[in-house]
Amino acid sequence: MKVLVMKNKEEASKRAFELLLADIKNGGHILGLATGSTPLDLYQQIVKSDLDCSKLISINLDEYVGIAPTNPQSYHYFMQHNLFDQKPFMKSFIPDGMNFNAAEVIKHYNQVLKNYPIDTQILGIGTNGHIGFNEPGTAFDSQTHQVKLTTATIEANARFFASAAEVPQKAYTMGIGSIMKAKHIILLAFGKQKAAALTATINGPLTTEVPASILQSHPNVTILADQAAASKL
């Protein structure tokens, strides 16, 4: 586990882009992508660059259940607006949040993950140490599943909605087991609200109570943090 503490999120995102480019130059072409505010600067780096994404495949971590892809609060919209409109990929997979048949969504997404093994997985981290929407208590070998969001996650994500009551209660997420199959994981953490989760991830015991702590057992993880997120390390 490499931990790089950078001056700020802009510097950290620039380094993340350089690491991503290196993986692509080494033949990596299947990218696991994250949403939320953390990866925004990285996606802007990609958009501003001359990287040609038309031969790349993307697989997103998660999507809310019950929000249409045209809804600005959906992760489909987030990815389209922040990356794919400007840098279209050859194929992009995001769980179908409008399909309420969870078994169908899960079967399809597990097949996608089998067909397209992830080379580089970009991760953010929740204030409760979640990765994707894998909340505390999720099994380390979990595959794609539907999750009931915790109050902490709903409150943290309420900032994107008119109120916490509007935040969906459920989501589809790639499992921890699938995340751990990625060849290289780049975890980004910015802001003091991530400091407790980050130190638990890096220095704490390996426990399902801190989903990201499983990364201690992955052979190729790069953590990029700004000073605030690293303040408890």
Ligand SMILES: O=P(O)(O)OC[C@H]1O[C@](O)(CO)[C@@H](O)[C@@H]1O
């Ligand atoms: O980057 P943010 O907005 O702090 O979100 C942190 C985490 O929460 C999620 O968006 C899920 O709520 C994750 O995908 C993300 O890594």
